[in-house]
Amino acid sequence: MSIFKKLFTAVRGAATEAGEAVVDSQALRIMDQEIRDAENELKKSKEGLTTVMAQKMATERQVKEKHKSIEEHEGYAVQALDKGDEGLAIQISEKIAELTNEVTPLEALLTGQASSVNQLKQTIKQTEKRLQATKREVALIKSTASVQKAQDAIAATHSGSTSAMSSAMGSMQRIKARQQEKTDKMNAALALETEGGDGDLKAKMAAAGITDSGSNGNSILEKLKAKRGGGASA
Amino acid sequence: MSKMKITLPDLASALNALDTEGELSFQAEVIEGEVPTLQVTVSDREEFPIYITIDDSQILAVSYLWKESEIKSGAREALLEALLTLNIPMPLSAFSKLGNQYVIFGALSSQSELNDAIHEVEILSDNTLEALESVSEFLQ
Numbered sequence A: 001m002s003i004f005k006k007l008f009t010a011v012r013g014a015a016t017e018a019g020e021a022v023v024d025s026q027a028l029r030i031m032d033q034e035i036r037d038a039e040n041e042l043k044k045s046k047e048g049l050t051t052v053m054a055q056k057m058a059t060e061r062q063v064k065e066k067h068k069s070i071e072e073h074e075g076y077a078v079q080a081l082d083k084g085d086e087g088l089a090i091q092i093s094e095k096i097a098e099l100t101n102e103v104t105p106l107e108a109l110l111t112g113q114a115s116s117v118n119q120l121k122q123t124i125k126q127t128e129k130r131l132q133a134t135k136r137e138v139a140l141i142k143s144t145a146s147v148q149k150a151q152d153a154i155a156a157t158h159s160g161s162t163s164a165m166s167s168a169m170g171s172m173q174r175i176k177a178r179q180q181e182k183t184d185k186m187n188a189a190l191a192l193e194t195e196g197g198d199g200d201l202k203a204k205m206a207a208a209g210i211t212d213s214g215s216n217g218n219s220i221l222e223k224l225k226a227k228r229g230g231g232a233s234a
Numbered sequence B: 001m002s003k004m005k006i007t008l009p010d011l012a013s014a015l016n017a018l019d020t021e022g023e024l025s026f027q028a029e030v031i032e033g034e035v036p037t038l039q040v041t042v043s044d045r046e047e048f049p050i051y052i053t054i055d056d057s058q059i060l061a062v063s064y065l066w067k068e069s070e071i072k073s074g075a076r077e078a079l080l081e082a083l084l085t086l087n088i089p090m091p092l093s094a095f096s097k098l099g100n101q102y103v104i105f106g107a108l109s110s111q112s113e114l115n116d117a118i119h120e121v122e123i124l125s126d127n128t129l130e131a132l133e134s135v136s137e138f139l140q
Helices: A003-010 A025-082 A086-159 A168-196 A201-207 A212-229 B008-017 B076-087 B114-138
Strands: B026-031 B037-042 B050-054 B058-067 B094-098 B101-109
Touching: A025 A086, A086 B037, A086 B050, A086 B058, A168 A201, A168 B058, A168 B114, A212 B114, B008 B026, B008 B037, B008 B050, B008 B114, B050 B114, B058 B114, B076 B094, B076 B114, B101 B114
Parallel strands: none
Antiparallel strands: B026 B037, B037 B050, B050 B058, B058 B101, B094 B101
16 A cells, blocks of 8 residues: 555544544554655665766766877877878777777766666655655644544543533533622622721722632623623624 | 643643732643643633643643533534634634534644743633633523
8 A cells, every 4th residue: 555545544534422533553653664664765765876976977987088088099190190100090090999989888878877867866856755745744643643642631531520511601600600799799898998988998808708810700701791792793 | 843842740830820910810730641631720710621731742722612412403503603703813712623522722832931821821711701602692
């Protein structure tokens, strides 16, 4: 199975009672191994590329040397002809022919090696791109798996709590009732304060059992009420 | 994936220590397990605890809202519409669903500072109440 197909099967959308997607840790382990294998292959390809490139350079050098030698001998041949030494000129020409016969296959080899280098470079580039994409996918799946576990832990913790038993609206009503109680107490304290004249309001609030967080709750409730009064959005 | 910056015990201590006038106060407790969870009780809103987990990729804070069974009959579509609409205007938090349970959550990079995490938790608590108020017409 291709590594990409495995990616999809690793996150099976099978909905359980709690609607969790199951991440197949076995499949993840296999994919991790495949990524490691692919990286090894890539490494070998790169080493192979280095080797072929070195060979190509060697061939280039040889071809260059041969051509240089041919040029030199052509020079010698002309010199020989100038001196009128045809015999020598012919010998030199034979040498040139020899050199030419040697360089031709080398040039063919060079062309082949240049082509190999280009192909290898392209393949390596493509493989690297795909490997990066695969690694990103796997990282995403792993973090999904870890979030999944976190959700499970949270669900387990929550189900043991009392808040799990009540409805959302019921809870809201209880909160509002408590806020109302605090507001009433604060109003009572304020009334006392006005009545009694001076006196530390804070002390009175404390005596009435009102803590600082009560004022916060009240102001939030007022804010919420104001928002509700502004018209509910669909 | 980089190492997380803050830990659950760090966050628990910081939340427990908060005692500013007019601000929310918390009681945070680390629940050990395969994935340790921080259970945060918010004073005056004990009905809506916040659960926090931290791993290599994110700090996740979740509050439970309502179950499918609590939605008024025929109101589900309107409710979902409302939630989607609320997602952006509501700062930092977003809605989601785990099976039959609707939740509100905030997620932070694990590289966040302690103050950012605290802020996220405070906002999450406020948003929980605000959200419930906003969609109360759709719930039983």
